[in-house]
Amino acid sequence: MxxxxxxxxxxxxxxxxxxxxxxxxxxxxxxxxxxxxxxxxxxxxxxxxxxxxxxxxxxxxxxxxxxxxxxxxxxxxxxxxxxxxxxxxxxxxxxxxxxxxxxxxxxxxxxxxxxxxxxxxxxxxxxxxxxxxxxxxxxxxxxxxxxxxxxxxxxxxxEVHYGYTFPTFLKDMRDAGVWKPLNNGVHIVQEQIAYNQTISKALQEALPKSEFTLAKITDIQYPVQDWGPVIQDIKATGAGAVMIDHWVAAEYAAFVKQYQADPLKGALVYLQYGPSQPEFLELSGPAAEGFVWSTVLGVYxxxxxxxxxxxxxxxxxxxxxxxxxxxxxxxxxxxxxxxxxxxxxxxxxxxxxxxxxxxxxxxxxxxxxxxxxxxxxxxPDNGYDVTATELEKGMGQLFFQVQDVQHKIIYPDALKEVALRPAPWWS
The missing domain is CATH 3.40.50.2300 (Response regulator)
Structure with a gap:
């Protein structure tokens, strides 16, 4: 037809x-x-x-x-x-x-x-x-x-670069003075599809080479019906940074609403890629404020x-x-x-x-x-395969933070629009 x-x-x-x-x-x-x-x-x-x-x-x-x-x-x-x-x-x-x-x-x-x-x-x-x-x-x-x-x-x-670059991003945010971590622990909340598993494994490989450590790995399964137990696990673990290694925008929207109501105070919470989809902001609105996400493929x-x-x-x-x-x-x-x-x-x-x-x-x-x-x-170059030391020789992985219900590039420095600012739950 x-x-x-x-x-x-x-x-x-x-x-x-x-x-x-x-x-x-x-x-x-x-x-x-x-x-x-x-x-x-x-x-x-x-x-x-x-x-x-x-x-x-x-x-x-x-x-x-x-x-x-x-x-x-x-x-x-x-x-x-x-x-x-x-x-x-x-x-x-x-x-x-x-x-x-x-x-x-x-x-x-x-x-x-x-x-x-x-x-x-x-x-x-x-x-x-x-x-x-x-x-x-x-x-x-x-x-x-x-x-x-x-x-x-x-x-x-x-997708391996999501894992490889995350410790570098954390270090640069800390060294710039825009984030004071609770500790050097990283909590990975991982979905089960191969894409997310590869990201998790890459991060686990990169952490021992960095100044950060693996605090815990928590498994989730798509579709996530209730983020409550996951959020309680995040609070109990108490890591300075949390990677939600998932990919579905609508489920991320549900997560941020529940997290804002009962957060781990002071933690940097990173949502892998999914917030790039328009429905994330459409569904989450102001509840998305302060969350960080990134994409290896983004409009500068x-x-x-x-x-x-x-x-x-x-x-x-x-x-x-x-x-x-x-x-x-x-x-x-x-x-x-x-x-x-x-x-x-x-x-x-x-x-x-x-x-x-x-x-x-x-x-x-x-x-x-x-x-x-x-x-x-x-x-940026993260020490692994197929990376570039110069911006105009590679595709920039863009880290965003939701600020005033808009996605703003905060990293890498060569491409950033604004600096990372404190999330609502940090104080």
Whole structure:
């Protein structure tokens, strides 16, 4: 089933599994044969819909700008959007197969949590596959088998950096005098999916090399029905810093409301990634005040990032997601550069070879995937694989604090908007 999508409601109303293309430009100057980008997009799944909608929105903004300026090589960009469940290997493979059948010239995606089956479904077709999948277990497979996965590029650093960088962030906040820790203990509250487990293991590996120590590990299971026992465990443990190693925005919103009512006074509480999704602030409101979170893939607040934020919010009003909105926008423009350099989007190998050895500075920072993992280099350098010592050679991991019901970048120093300030429960 193929049908056009309303420009302002691209996902709304698409049936599960439908293949859909957005508007066809009425500009007669462009060639009749469009360049197709396949977008596996969660529309009906229980998880991932917010991030995938953000991805589709950002890509749409880039597509509209490029088409309005004459397209790519005189051809219009169009999308082929298919529904996908990011948690289901079967759904992901079916989605990729549909895109292969549609003969897309590239695939772009926010993420799936079953990356290997997803990539495997594209391994014979081998069009460029650029996605913000954020998983080192997957990129290790790319490194092991470049012939099979050489067309797959991870457009952000891997999730291991959430763990590796956390002690560095804590030390810098302490040394800057903006945080006085209760003690040097770190309490990890971890979800059970592989993504969160990898983050936890990376943090556990990094702690002995730092000035901080592991206080306790507490397991949680999605969906979290009641945060009360977890909060009591946090209070009983009494660690100076707490990492809630989870990923679901709505459940984070429930956590912050309960925590504000009965906190561990003085603790720095960090929420891994999930607050980037718009529904976090929509659901939590003022209760989010003071919490810290980060993303290895975020829209900068520099001149380029601010210009994008302004354009995006004009096109898509409301609370803006700060991760996949910019990632997809950058990805479409990166593909444009590759296609124009090669001269033919159907030359998949040549396009992939160009992407592999060239970099792109976008609204989310510097995309350089010329390494064995084919993942973006990480900034700041934390002493582990695929890091950069200079901002313009890596993608900055952005640490935010919710201040006055807004996300503000507090770290790294080269990108910060404001300083960390005391959370309501610190005094």
């Amino acid at each position: 193929i049908r056009h999508i309303n420009r302002r409601h691209i996902v709304g109303g698409i049936a599960a599994g439908a293949v859909a293309m957005p508007f066809v430009s009425r500009r007669p100057a462009l060639a009749a044969d469009p360049i197709l980008i396949g977008l596996p997009t969660a529309q009906t799944a229980q998880a991932g819909v917010a991030d995938h909608q953000d991805y589709l929105n950002g890509a749409t903004l880039a597509m509209e700008e490029i088409n309005a300026a004459g397209g790519v090589l005189g051809r219009e960009i169009q999308f082929v959007v298919v529904d996908v469940d990011p948690l289901s290997p079967e759904s992901c493979q079916i989605a990729i197969s549909k895109l292969v059948d549609a003969k897309v010239h590239a695939i772009g995606c926010a993420f799936t949590l079953v990356p290997i089956p997803t990539a495997d479904a594209s391994s014979k077709y081998k069009c460029p596959f650029l996605w913000g999948v954020t998983q080192r277990n997957y990129t290790e497979e790319v490194a092991k088998d470049p012939e099979k996965y050489g067309h797959c590029f991870q457009t952000d650093p891997s 607040a520099d001149e380029k990032g601010k210009a994008f934020r302004e354009k995006y919010q004009k096109r898509f009003p409301g609370i803006m997601g700060l991760c996949y909105t910019g990632n997809s926008y950058d990805t479409v423009y990166f593909l444009k550069a590759a296609w124009e350099a090669v001269g033919d989007p159907s030359k998949f190998k040549e396009v992939c070879d160009w992407i592999r050895v060239n970099s792109y500075r976008g609204v989310c920072g510097f995309m350089d995937m010329n390494n064995k993992y084919q993942e973006c280099a990480h900034f």
